[in-house]
Amino acid sequence: MSDTPRITAGYDADAPREVVFPVATRRVADAAPPGPDPALLAQNLAAALTTLCGGEVAVTATAGDALPALAGWAGPDGGTCTIGGGAGLAAALLNRECGGAFEVAAGGGQSPHAVRRAAVLIVGLRDLLAPDTATWDACPPGPVTAFAVTVTGVSDRIDVGMVAPPAAVSAKDFGDWPVRLRGVLDGLAVPVRLVLHEGKVAVRAARALSIGDVIPIATAHEVGLRVGTLALAHGQVIDSETGSPRVRIVARARCALQEQP
Numbered sequence: 001m002s003d004t005p006r007i008t009a010g011y012d013a014d015a016p017r018e019v020v021f022p023v024a025t026r027r028v029a030d031a032a033p034p035g036p037d038p039a040l041l042a043q044n045l046a047a048a049l050t051t052l053c054g055g056e057v058a059v060t061a062t063a064g065d066a067l068p069a070l071a072g073w074a075g076p077d078g079g080t081c082t083i084g085g086g087a088g089l090a091a092a093l094l095n096r097e098c099g100g101a102f103e104v105a106a107g108g109g110q111s112p113h114a115v116r117r118a119a120v121l122i123v124g125l126r127d128l129l130a131p132d133t134a135t136w137d138a139c140p141p142g143p144v145t146a147f148a149v150t151v152t153g154v155s156d157r158i159d160v161g162m163v164a165p166p167a168a169v170s171a172k173d174f175g176d177w178p179v180r181l182r183g184v185l186d187g188l189a190v191p192v193r194l195v196l197h198e199g200k201v202a203v204r205a206a207r208a209l210s211i212g213d214v215i216p217i218a219t220a221h222e223v224g225l226r227v228g229t230l231a232l233a234h235g236q237v238i239d240s241e242t243g244s245p246r247v248r249i250v251a252r253a254r255c256a257l258q259e260q261p
Contacts, residue, residue, distance in 0.1 A: 036162050038145050045160055048128035055152030064146040066159050071122055072141035075133040079165035082141040083122045088156040090118035195224040223247055
């Protein structure tokens with residue numbers, strides 16, 4: 001069964017008319033929303049590093065070009081996250097976890113183990129900086145802010161860029177389903193009753209009615225028009241050249257269906 005919202009309208013012998021509503025989706029704005037304030041981002045980064053690394057943490061924004069090998073992700077709501085750097089901090093964490101200095105790759109570069117530890121550190125930072133996003137997809141890196149990072153005496157640099165998800169589009173951008181729904185409801189057939197007379201009668205008198213009895217009606221020429229229990233209008237019975245009864249509408253009931261502005 002589809003999860004798409006739908007409504008089925010019909011009455012008695014009328015064939016049901018089904019209207020399917022479009023699923024609301026978010027639209028990425030033409031211009032990306034601005035990233036968070038660098039001071040706030042530095043505060044959030046310090047809190048995330050404290051959780052991941054422990055110890056005394058200091059984070060300050062700094063000028064500089066983005067570090068190579070930046071990783072970028074996009075969330076299902078349109079928000080993006082870009083993080084790079086942290087190689088020195090990741091190496092220090094690896095040494096601490098292994099109980100001593102870890103081996104250095106040939107040529108003086110980082111070992112594959114240190115590279116993998118840096119990737120784990122970056123993913124952990126991403127999840128702590130955007131805790132409300134459950135799933136991520138890889139995307140090209142976006143603009144970042146460079147931060148000088150010191151964790152328990154280990155100095156490093158981490159570049160972070162966060163772009164908030166775009167706002168959801170308004171209902172007017174969801175298509176023409178309100179107009180189509182109104183058209184279906186306007187064409188919906190409903191029974192209309194002409195109420196010639198209403199009054200109270202005792203059960204004993206009602207049970208005593210027999211063929212040929214005459215019931216007086218005080219408002220023979222005044223009728224009410226109803227749809228179920230809803231009072232629709234008030235009218236008068238008028239003469240007709242064809243002999244068929246006709247009703248002239250003289251007033252609409254206040255509780256009748258009104259046109260919406």
